[in-house]
Amino acid sequence: MSSRVRIKDQWNEQRIFSQRTLGAMLVIAAMVLALLARLSYLQVLRHDYYVELSQGNRVRLDPIPASRGLILDRNGNVLANNEPAYQLELIREQVPDLNNTLKRLVDLRLIDPEELEDTRRVIFSRRSFDSVPVRLRLTDEEIGRFAVHRFEFPGVDLATRQTRHYPYGELGVHALGYVSAISEQDLEHIDRATYAGTTLIGKLGVESAFEPQLHGHNGFRQILVNAQGRSVQRQGAYAPIMHAQAPAAGEDLMLAIDLPAQQAAEEGLADHRGAVVAIDPNNGDVLVLASEPGFDPAEFARGISRSEYASLSENIDKPLLNRALRGTYPSGSTIKPVIALAALTDHLVDPYKEEFCAGVFHLPNSRLLFREGRTGRHGWLDMTHAIAKSCDVYFYALAATVGAERIAAFMAPFGYGELTGIDISGEKPGLLPSPEWKKKAFKRPEDQVWFPGETVNFGVGQGYLLVTPLQLAHVASVLAERGKSFRPRLVTAIRDGAGKAQPIAPIADPSIEGVSAADWDIVLNGMVGAATYGTAAAISKGASYSIAGKTGTAQVFTVSRNTTLTQKVSERLKDHAWFIAFAPVEAPRIAVAVLVENGGFGASAAAPIARKVMDAYLLRQSTPNAAEVAVPESQAAD
C-alpha cells in the first residue's frame, strides 16, 4: 500500500457504508411494499375479474345436438328419421406410424388412393389430438371390413354422426323437402347459439316450414380444456364441477299424407312429368302431394357435390321444381263446373235447355270462330251433358253470357289466383284474369283492353288463367263438399318429446255462398256424368265407389285456329292433361287433381292416375286417423 495518494479514511468509509446500507434497506422495504400493493390489487381487488378469466380459459362448451323430430304419414309410417352415419376418424398422436396406417387403409379399400394426399393434408392441418374424419359415409360392408382389422389400427376408429334418413327415398320429397348443411344464407336468419352443434337444417317442404319444431333444443356439456384446447380429465380435489344440459329432441310431425296413395300417385306419374294432389274435402288434409320427377333427398343430407347438384338443376325435366305447388298451367276444361255454377247462381241460364253444338261457336257481333276441341260435334245437350262431355261450344256461349268480370268474381272464393295457404312455403298463386286485372297488368293502353274473345276462351280455361295442381285439388274438394272450403294442410298433429300428440285443428275458409242445392246437383251430376258416360267414362270401370270428375287439356302451344292439330306437334309442345275428381260422390273422402305435362288428353293420361290414387286410399279396409295410430316412439335424445 505504498502508492496511496489519498488517505483511506476508515471512519468516513464506515459512515458512508452505514448510510448506504440503511438507504438500501429502505429501498428494499419500498420495493416490497410496491409488490404487496400490486399483488393485493390483483389478488384481492380484482380477484373476481380474474377468476372469471381463468374460468373462461379452462371451460369450453361442447354442444350436444338434439335429435331431429320424426316425420310420419297419417298411418304412422316413418317418412323421415335419423340414422347414424359411420365415418372413419383418426387421431394423429395415437397413430404409431401414420404413413403405414394410411397405406394399409388404402389396401383395405377404405381410402381412395386418389384422396390419399388430400387426406394426409387434412390430418396435418388439424391438431395432433383432434379426431379427424378420414373417410365419410361408410357402407355396412366397409364397416365390417374395418371391424375385422380394427385392432391393427390404433388411433383409428369408427365414429357415428346423426344424419337424416328417408326410408322411402324419393317418395314424397316435394312434400317433405329435405335437410342439408347450414348455408351462409341460413346463418342470417337463425340464432347461431341455438344451432351450435347442429349440422343440418330443413330446406323446402315440411322440413323447412316446421324447422323450429323439428330442430328441438341442443344441449351442451362443459369440458375442461388445457391451453392447447385439449380436453383433459382430472381427478381428486381438482375436479371442478362441469355443468351439462341434455338436449331436448325435436317434435315429431304427423302428416296428412297417406303413404299408399302417395305411392300410387308417384307410380302413376312415373315416366311422366306432372303432379298429383289429393285432399280430404272434409278437413283439408293433403293426402297426396306428388311431383315428378323427384330427387333423392339423401343426397342433400349427406352433402351434395357440385356436379350432382348441377345435374339436378340443369336437368330438362326439372326434378327440383315442385310442380304441385309451383307449376302453373292453364286450367283447361276443369274450369267448366265452376263456370256452370257461376251462370246458374246468377240465373243466366236454363240448365235443362238443350243447346246445339255444331263444333263451332260464332261470337255475336264478331267474325271470330271458336272451334270445339278434340271431342268433335256434340249435337244437342243440356248443361249436365255439356259438363260430362266437356262441350266447348256450350261453355263458349255460357262464358260470353256471364261475362268475364262476373266469372272472375265467382271463381275467386274457390281460390283461383290466390295462395291456398298450405302449411309449407313456396306455392305460387297462379293467375285469375279479369278485365280489371288486365288494366293493371299491362302498360300499353292497347294491351289493357279486355276483348270479348278472351271471355270466350275463359269459359274453357284457356288464355291468361293459370292454376297450380294444388289449387285445382282444392277446387275439387270445394266442389265435393258443395262449397265448404278447408285450407290444405300437410301437418295434422305435432307430437312433443313426452310422446303427446297435439292435433292441429283444420282451418275452415269462407264457404262458397249463394249456390242453391239444386244448382250443385246439376253441376255435380255433370261431373259424375263425365266419370260414367262422358269424357272420362273409363275411370269408373270396375270401381266399387262412385266418382265425379272433370277432364281438362291445357294448351301449351296455340295452334293456329284455322289449322287442325297434327300429330307432328313435338312431345314438349303437346298439351298438358288435367283431371280433377272426387269420390265417393255421396260422402266425398278424397278430392284429386292430376296434371300430366305434355300428356295430351286429360281422360287418357291423367284420369287413370287419379283412379289409382283413389283406389289406394278408398279401397283399404279402413284408414285410421293418424293421431290414433300406435307409432314408433321418438328417438332417444342422444
Add this chain to the structure above:
Amino acid sequence: MEDTGFSRTRRTLSSSARLLSVLNLDGPLLVGLGLLALYGLAILYSASGQSVDTIVRTVVRLALGTAAMLALTHASPNFLRRLAPWLYLLGIVLLVVVELTGVIGKGAQRWLNLGLFKFQPSEIMKLAVPMLAAWYLHDRPLPPDWKSLAVLALIIFLPAGLVAIQPDLGTAALIAASGALLVLMAGLSLRVVFALMLGMVGAAVLGWNFLHDYQRQRVLTFLNPQTDPLGAGYHIIQSQIALGSGGVFGKGWMNGSQAQLQFLPERSTDFIFAVVGEEFGLIGLIGLLALYLFIVTRAVWLATQTNDTFSRLLALCVALTFFVYVFINAGMVSGLLPVVGVPLPLVSYGGTSVVTLLAGFGILMGLYSHRKLVGT
C-alpha cells in the same frame, strides 16, 4: 448443571453452533435458505406437473450449489481478493468463446456444452464483476473519484456488453445492476446517481434502435399487454390471471388451473412466482416474500459486520443483488416490470443460477466468519 433435560438441549444447541462455526456457516441464513429451497421444491413439484425428474434434477443442483457454498465459506477475504482478477479474466475469455461459437452457429448462444452439463459463462460474471469491483475499490479511498468510476464502468460494462450481444438482456442487466449496486454502496454521490439515471434514459432512447425486434416487442407489450393477447402479451396476461384468480388463499397445492392446464407459460421457470400466487394465494406470496426479506436482511447484517472494504462491498452486493433478482422476477410476473428472463432465485427450475446464488452466499458467510482475520 447435572444431566437435566435443559442442559442437554443447551449442549445440543451449542454443539450444532460449534459445527456451524467450524463450517464457517451462519445458522439463521442457512435456515432461511433451507426453508426457501423446500418451499421452492414444493411449488416446483406442482408447477412441473408433478415431475419427479424435475425435482431430482433440482435437488442435484441444490446439492451442487451447497457444495460450492460449503467450499467457499473457507475462502478467506484475502484469497478471494487475489482470485478476483483471474476469475474475471476467465469469465471474459469464456464469454468471447461463447460469442465466437455463436457466430459459427446461429442465433443466441449462451451455453458452453461441457458434456456433462451445459454451463452459462455469464453466471460467473454475476460474481466476478462485483468481486473485481470490490477488489479495485479495496485499497482506494471512498467515495470513488472520477478515474475510479471510469475504471469501474469498464469493469462492469465490458462483460455486461458481451452478455447483452448474446443476446441475453436480462442477465446483462443483472450483471450491470450488481456492479452498479456495489458502486452505489461504495458511496457514489447521489448527484452522480441522478445524473447517471438521466443518462440512462437518454441511452434507452438511443439504445432502442439497437434492440432486437423481440426485445422491443417485450418493452411494447409491457406497456400494453392487451395489444397482443395471443402473442407477446400472452405471458403477462396469463400470469396476471393466475395471480388474480388465486385470490387471498389460493386454489390449493396442485390445483391451480392456470398452471396445471398450461395456460401459464414457463410455469416452472420464469413464471413460477405466478404459480405460488395461484395455488397459495396472497398469503403464500407474503410468506415467500417474507422468507426472501429475512434472507436479505440477515445477509445485509452479516455484511455490516465485516471489517474491510472488499468484504463489506462484496458481501453487501451479494445480498442486495439477491433481492434485485427477486424484485425483478416478481415485478415482471405481476406486471410491474417488463418481461425479462430473470428466474426467481432458488425457486425457478433450471439453469446454473442456483449454483451461483448459493456460491455467493458461501462467499458472504466466509467473509463474515473470516472478518477478524483480515488485516488492513
